[in-house]
Amino acid sequence: MTATHIAKPLGGILGHGLDVVDIREFSILFKEPALPFLDRYFTSKELAAAGTGVDRLARLAGRFATKEAVLKALGIGWGDGVSFTDVEVLTSNAGTPTVVLHRSLANLQIERHIESWLVSLSHAGNVAVASVIALGCVS
Secondary structure, three states: OOOOOOOOOEEEEEEEEEEEEHHHHHHHOOOOOHHHHHHHHHHHHHHHHHHOOHHHHHHHHHOOOOOOOOHHHHHOEEEOOOHHHEEEEEEEOOOOOEEOHHHHHHHHHOOOOEEEEEEEEEEOOEEEEEEEEEEEEEO
């Protein structure tokens, strides 16, 4: 008797999250001194990727919306040992947003068999929006 391994195709949607951030309300958090807020919610890589130009606030709001959308896709909330820097929103070499999870969230991603994330984020006017889909093996 022989065993045959059949690879499970990727593409099964394991979760979806959507979040909208009002950039004007988000900007209130940036009153001086802004650094403690920034370090609490964003990693050094995220802050570097946001740059220093006029659109920095909108880019950070988009990353913040993405973090919220990731937790919604996982079906969990902040707290219970989960911090904002446990969800890192980076930019791939191709220019697309990518998600990297750390600490307990990285373990949760493995437990839930999430293989990849589809991320779409945008900002226009006073709104930033992010949609995140968790993809994994179809059982």
